[in-house]
Amino acid sequence: MDFLTWGINPWRQPVLTHISWDLFWASLFAGLMFLVAHASYMILAAHRKRSAEETDAMEAVYKDLPHQIERHTLMARLFHWVMAAAMFVLLLTAFLPIAGIRFAWVEWHWIAGLVLTGSIIYHVIHATFFLDFWSIWIGPKDIPELKAEILRGLGRDVPGPKPGKYPLGNRLYHMASVVVGLAAAVTGILMMSRIRTPLVPRNPYLFSDTTWGITYLLHGAAGVALVGLVIAHVYFAVRPEKWWITKGMILGWITRRDYLQHHDPDRWKLRERKAPTAAQF
Numbered sequence: 001m002d003f004l005t006w007g008i009n010p011w012r013q014p015v016l017t018h019i020s021w022d023l024f025w026a027s028l029f030a031g032l033m034f035l036v037a038h039a040s041y042m043i044l045a046a047h048r049k050r051s052a053e054e055t056d057a058m059e060a061v062y063k064d065l066p067h068q069i070e071r072h073t074l075m076a077r078l079f080h081w082v083m084a085a086a087m088f089v090l091l092l093t094a095f096l097p098i099a100g101i102r103f104a105w106v107e108w109h110w111i112a113g114l115v116l117t118g119s120i121i122y123h124v125i126h127a128t129f130f131l132d133f134w135s136i137w138i139g140p141k142d143i144p145e146l147k148a149e150i151l152r153g154l155g156r157d158v159p160g161p162k163p164g165k166y167p168l169g170n171r172l173y174h175m176a177s178v179v180v181g182l183a184a185a186v187t188g189i190l191m192m193s194r195i196r197t198p199l200v201p202r203n204p205y206l207f208s209d210t211t212w213g214i215t216y217l218l219h220g221a222a223g224v225a226l227v228g229l230v231i232a233h234v235y236f237a238v239r240p241e242k243w244w245i246t247k248g249m250i251l252g253w254i255t256r257r258d259y260l261q262h263h264d265p266d267r268w269k270l271r272e273r274k275a276p277t278a279a280q281f
Contacts, residue, residue, distance in 0.1 A: 004217070009209050016213030019220035021098050027224045031231035038235070058260040069259045069270060071165075071248040076131065079123050080249055086116040087230060090184075094223050110197060113188040120185055135164055135268075138171045164267030169236075177229060184222035187215050 007017040072080070089112035093105040127133050145168055166174070193203045194212075207215065237246045244262075248254045259265075 015209040016217060018213075018216045019224065021220075023221075023224045024095055024098060024227065027227045028231075031228040034228070034232060035235050042239075042241075055257060055261045058265075059257060062256070062260060062265065065256050065259070065270065067256050068253040069256055070252060071254050072252050073131075074252060075126060077249060077252055079119055079126065083116060083119045083123070086112045086119065087226065090116060091223070091226060091230065095227070106195060110188070110192055110195065113185070113192075114199075116181075117185045117189060120181060132165065136166050136171055136174050138168070138175060142168060142171070162264035162267070163262070164264060167262070173229070173233065176225075180222045180225045180229060183218050184226065187219035187222065190215055191219060 003020050003023065004016060005018045005020050006014045009015050089108060093109040093112065096103070097105055127136075145163065149168060190206075192200045193206045196202050236242050244254055244258045259268075
């Protein structure tokens with residue numbers, strides 16, 4: 001399998017032009033194999049979680065909480081679905097021609113790219129000033145939670161911390177999406193100077209051949225990575241045990257029982273209150 005494609009400049013020198021589209025098929029295959037592997041894991045693993053009795057006890061203590069708990073604001077949900085629509089348009093317009101389906105895809109692609117870039121800029125501002133910015137990030141503080149989740153998956157009943165607002169898997173996925181999404185958006189904006197649009201004057205000589213090659217390489221690699229990420233995201237969204245999270249993104253709220261069963265109230269505080277610690281349960 002070739003990973004890169006090369007061309008020849010006017011001086012008969014080899015120059016990098018793009019990644020090899022063999023990687024698209026590799027990413028698609030890897031995404032599908034991930035689905036099979038994870039589905040097998042879900043059948044075989046123990047998946048230790050709070051029992052119904054534990055959750056009943058917590059509901060008795062936290063009975064003053066509302067039955068519907070806000071998980072995502074309206075603006076956060078609008079961002080998510082706008083970004084999702086833009087992402088699907090970008091992937092379809094990028095890879096359907098590679099699969100042999102020919103159509104006028106360029107205009108749709110750069111318009112969707114601008115929508116994606118605008119939604120990312122909005123989300124950065126919204127998350128920084130209006131949401132709990134650090135709740136979605138991971139760091140050394142999450143190592144105990146990671147260890148506990150691994151042991152629970154192996155069937156051990158351990159007292160490690162439950163997630164805050166976002167499970168560890170969500171936070172890891174978010175970090176990967178940030179890196180890949182920003183790479184695609186930044187390189188895509190630069191590449192607009194090579195096509196005719198009413199927004200940016202065409203200037204294919206803005207960078208050297210080598211710089212353009214690296215730009216196309218990064219953009220293609222980000223696109224290929226997004227194929228796998230989107231497959232994984234859709235897969236988890238439709239799994240029965242994750243449907244409560246998907247409904248939260250549609251409706252904006254989760255039930256009090258879902259909140260207590262899947263989260264640590266000490267790590268996702270809904271309001272200022274003197275609450276018992278999860279260790280009591």
